[in-house]
Amino acid sequence: MNASAGPLSKASDTVADPLVEAIRGIDTTALDCIQVNAAVLADARHGPGSHVELGGQLDFVPRAGPHGLLPTVEEPAADRIEPMGDLLGLVLEGGRPMMDGRALLGLLPDDGSPLYVVGDAFRMPWLPYHDHQHMDHSVLLRAVDGGARVEAVDAYDNETPYGRAEPVVCSYDFGEAAALFDGSPALPVTVRAAPPAHPSVAEALARNAEGGRRLLAGDAPERYAAAFRDHPDQQEACAALLLETWLLSRSRRLHAAWVAHHLPGSPLASAAAGRAAAWDTLAGQCYLAARRVQRGRPAPPQIHPALAELLRADAESAVRAATEYSGEAMPHVPAQVRQTVVHTVADVLGAVPETVAATDDLSRLEGFASFQMVETVERLEDAYGVEFAAEDLDAAVLRTVEGLVGLVLRTTVGAEVAHA
Known part of the structure; x- marks a missing residue:
């Protein structure tokens, strides 16, 4: 096959690509093969961290396997797609399963945006499951070079009995890509952005x-x-x-x-x-x-x-x-607020909390920029259920842990007085 493929290193430098950049910001080892590429779409559309809304539900709902088979917590892929979209701020609309690769690729958007597809891992040569095991697996397909080639973007990350699967972008001639989906049902899912509908x-x-x-x-x-x-x-x-x-x-x-x-x-x-x-x-x-x-x-x-x-x-x-957690507010004890601020900044920057706690000017930390300042502010507002006053968002305040702690304490105390 005239195909090119390469694993994505989260530390490597490549031409900026929204999907690749989204993958680099995701812990792909926390997602299964149906979730992971929907997560990429969400973070590419709505910003880093959007995908974690998939983790809000902690459940255990096993279903009986057919014909006396063992029970399983795995849901059919087709049943999961629309609910995933609701949480991720995406409208995911499944079409009818297709067994004609050219017809499937005919659904690729002309603007190069991705089509989410659930197909058979057995037919996907970038996976260790190729020619070994049949199972539902998602992939993002997009047209490149004016439709002459097709890229498969897959963020799946796992050690398998047949080798390691890791995030990858593969490029195929149109005909070669179509052949991968001939004769095996593949579910095309169109993607549109929508407001996230996740619960508090x-x-x-x-x-x-x-x-x-x-x-x-x-x-x-x-x-x-x-x-x-x-x-x-x-x-x-x-x-x-x-x-x-x-x-x-x-x-x-x-x-x-x-x-x-x-x-x-x-x-x-x-x-x-x-x-x-x-x-x-x-x-x-x-x-x-x-x-x-x-x-x-x-x-x-x-x-x-x-x-x-x-x-x-x-x-x-x-x-x-x-x-x-009653949902009214996070604890307002200064030491607890400081811990929350430190962990929030560390999560936003991908830094170690101890490093953040020991830094007197956050702008010295790698990755700290305007976007990260905004993300930190929004995370703290969400955590404490408040909105900081615009006049309090001074750059000097936002560059220090103590400044952020003071901002939280002033605002939460003010909110409590206003509602008293």
Whole structure:
């Protein structure tokens, strides 16, 4: 094939490209193969961090597999697309599945903007799954060189049994690109920008708590774990459990990013990060179990009770989070405000919080510029549910941690007096 491809290094210099720049600002290891390219579209359209709204919901809704297969938390790709768009500020409209590659590529916008497509990873040569495993996988396709060539942009990032998948841009002649989608159903999804319709932090936490209470009232975690433990074919069960814990681990990592984005430096953010790390550990144990069973050895017995325990811990944390955060405001204790400011600036700049805390002039930090100042201000306004007065947004105030802390404290105290 006359195709060119190259992995995207987040540290490399390339010609500015909105999709590539968006990928560089995303933790692609926190997203699955359907979410990740929708996340790229959201950040390219609405700015860095827009994609974390996908992490607001912390849920566990397994569905029964068909014909007695094992349960799964994985939803059909077609059912996920429109709800993802609502959260991301995108109108994602799925068309009818197509098996003619030229007809599919005929839907590419003439202006070079991307078409989101869900196809078969088995047919995508930039993926390790190529010629190995059939599975739904998203990709962004766009016309280049006046339509003579097609670029495939894919931000998927994962270690697979067949090798590593990493963010990549591939370029193909039109005919070669069309051949990749011949004979295998592909779902084209048109993309338009729209106002994000995500709920407030308090609403999201309350919804998560409601699901947590339902889970704690029954034995769903134990039944789910037992289905894998008691399955007669342990090779099949361990392979399926590996995928399940991978999906749950990524969703918990994305939820932790959502909490850190909206409640930076808070105890809720710390707790969410700890749970995400525990899920990552369990996914690693399930990988070990799958390898052992393939070699005729027993799976470590602790993985099944650990799975149920983590699901219960998620539910308990969801209930506790809604109780601890009423949605009225973040804590106004100066030390807590300072911690929030430090973590917010660190997140915006991609810096270490300790470095931010020790810097007396934030403009000396790498990446600090007008856009980052605006992003910091907006994040703090969202976190505390206030709007800073225009006359208080002096550059000297915004360049120091103490200046930002004082700005928050003055504004939140004023808001409390106004509502008293």
